[in-house]
Amino acid sequence: MAFFNEMMEVSLEGLDAEISGLINSELERQRTHIELIASENFVPRAIMEGMGSVLTNKYAEGYPHKKYYGGCEFVERIEEIAIERAKKLFGADHANVQPHSGSTANQAAYFSVMNPGDGMLAMRLDHGGHLSHGHPLNFTGMMYKITAYGVDPETETIDYGEVARLARECGPKVIVAGASAYPRAIDFARFRAIADEVGAILVTDMAHIAGLVAGGAHDSPVPHSQFVTSTTHKTLRGPRGAFVLCSAEYARDLDRTVFPGVQGGPLLPAVAAKATCFKLAGEPEFKSYAAQVVRNAAALCARLRERGFRIVSGGTDNHIVLLDLRSKGITGKAAERALEAAGITTNKNAIPFDPEKPMVTSGLRLGTPAVTSRGMKEEQMGLIADALDEVLSAPDDAGASRAVRSRMAELGAAFPLYESVR
Numbered sequence: 061m062a063f064f065n066e067m068m069e070v071s072l073e074g075l076d077a078e079i080s081g082l083i084n085s086e087l088e089r090q091r092t093h094i095e096l097i098a099s100e101n102f103v104p105r106a107i108m109e110g111m112g113s114v115l116t117n118k119y120a121e122g123y124p125h126k127k128y129y130g131g132c133e134f135v136e137r138i139e140e141i142a143i144e145r146a147k148k149l150f151g152a153d154h155a156n157v158q159p160h161s162g163s164t165a166n167q168a169a170y171f172s173v174m175n176p177g178d179g180m181l182a183m184r185l186d187h188g189g190h191l192s193h194g195h196p197l198n199f200t201g202m203m204y205k206i207t208a209y210g211v212d213p214e215t216e217t218i219d220y221g222e223v224a225r226l227a228r229e230c231g232p233k234v235i236v237a238g239a240s241a242y243p244r245a246i247d248f249a250r251f252r253a254i255a256d257e258v259g260a261i262l263v264t265d266m267a268h269i270a271g272l273v274a275g276g277a278h279d280s281p282v283p284h285s286q287f288v289t290s291t292t293h294k295t296l297r298g299p300r301g302a303f304v305l306c307s308a309e310y311a312r313d314l315d316r317t318v319f320p321g322v323q324g325g326p327l328l329p330a331v332a333a334k335a336t337c338f339k340l341a342g343e344p345e346f347k348s349y350a351a352q353v354v355r356n357a358a359a360l361c362a363r364l365r366e367r368g369f370r371i372v373s374g375g376t377d378n379h380i381v382l383l384d385l386r387s388k389g390i391t392g393k394a395a396e397r398a399l400e401a402a403g404i405t406t407n408k409n410a411i412p413f414d415p416e417k418p419m420v421t422s423g424l425r426l427g428t429p430a431v432t433s434r435g436m437k438e439e440q441m442g443l444i445a446d447a448l449d450e451v452l453s454a455p456d457d458a459g460a461s462r463a464v465r466s467r468m469a470e471l472g473a474a475f476p477l478y479e480s481v482r
């Protein structure tokens with residue numbers, strides 16, 4: 061018993077040095093590398109406090125004031141606050157803040173209105189869509205009749221004419237707007253007009269751009285969509301998690317689908333951290349952050365173009381820059397590896413009509429949410445673009461790689477991260 065009590069008070073470092081050491085190594089990696097993965101960000105310390113709180117001890121199946129467990133008076137207040145803040149931030153009728161992840165949020169939206177065998181029209185994965193938008197190996201590809209729209213081969217932007225034509229042809233129950241690797245603005249009003257014309261429901265997955273929407277740097281899908289799903293951990297700069305917004309008529313169906321439909325108890329530490337995330341995203345500083353994310357992506361894009369990179373779609377309207385590496389004679393896979401060694405973290409990504417396999421690819425997806433959270437601006441984007449070009453112009457030059465790595469660590473040190481975290 062004595063041992064148990066003592067153990068309860070011992071730090072992670074004291075109790076599990078192996079895991080504690082690896083977490084510290086990851087902190088050091090985040091500090092010293094330049095983070096350009098478009099779906100990642102650095103959350104404020106306050107968000108991490110919510111995630112690391114005693115809320116992990118609590119079960120709270122059900123919804124506020126209709127919980128299946130006792131002792132929920134504080135956690136249901138937290139959930140209520142998260143719901144109210146999400147509704148206010150995005151101007152939505154209804155919010156469910158319980159989904160554990162973006163894929164589960166999509167599952168909840170689809171299950172609310174679709175039956176197995178129903179038709180879904182969504183963006184092709186290899187043109188920028190997400191696995192949970194109909195990939196054959198995903199539940200969506202197994203359960204629904206998928207028709208996929210892509211980008212125009214010339215402009216590499218969504219061909220709304222083709223979306224409309226496909227919608228008329230396949231008469232889907234649901235049309236999905238939103239993407240994981242699409243650098244241009246999405247016209248949600250246009251999607252809604254197409255959905256209305258064919259009697260489909262519009263589900264918008266704004267996971268990537270949620271922070272830009274909250275900060276007024278991208279048009280909002282909320283007025284145009286019956287359902288809007290999102291993660292909280294990308295541009296929105298919150299904890300790992302997700303939420304779904306919907307119009308009032310679907311509120312009951314959505315809530316029933318999340319619980320008990322696809323989940324059990326909510327992850328309360330994440331719910332609390334989502335509430336804080338929604339609060340922060342409603343503050344004026346977040347508007348400046350969102351605008352800077354977009355300006356930084358434009359600056360990164362402009363310098364890379366100057367350096368001879370071909371930019372998919374010719375530019376960016378959001379936080380993403382998608383590079384076609386073929387003119388540089390390197391694959392996405394090799395580029396990702398070379399940059400990693402040089403202290404720049406990115407991910408290989410298929411580009412539209414990519415001749416390479418998905419594990420190789422001809423593209424590289426870059427994003428500016430994380431570097432912007434560190435306080436970097438256009439000037440630093442120029443330095444990063446130059447470093448990227450240096451590495452990719454001579455991927456086997458170990459000396460150049462080492463030099464860039466130490467420059468990137470210096471750049472990181474000039475924009476300190478989590479100084480109060482040890």
Ligand code: PLP
Nearest residue numbers: 161162163190239240265267268
């Ligand atoms: N939707 C989009 C557009 C995404 O980009 C992602 C993740 O990258 C998801 C959904 C899935 O989110 P999660 O990884 O939390 O399941």
